Amino acid sequence: MKRNGKIHHCGDAKESDKMAKKPVPLCGEHHQLKEWRPTTFEYTEQGVAVRVPNVYAWVCPVDGEASFTPDTVDELLATVRELLAAAQRAKGRRSVFTEYWVSVG
């Protein structure tokens, strides 16, 4: 990776650069080149749904189906596991709050 001494606070630019040289995958179903762009990661377990917006992935331009890279999935699952645990505890005490929105940075 090229470094020019500047510190980038824009995660989007960094993520785009990282994938710029990788071969673009083809959607097997629609025979279209996928696009590297932000999408929403969704995960449901035992009636609790976790949604993480603005996650970069290869997205099919036809149906919007996203393919997340293994690195991204590892990072997401670590986060999702913690959120699911918190949500299950809230469910256990029958909390009236059924939806949360968490933002970091």
Ligand SMILES: [Zn+2]
């Ligand atoms: Zn497709």
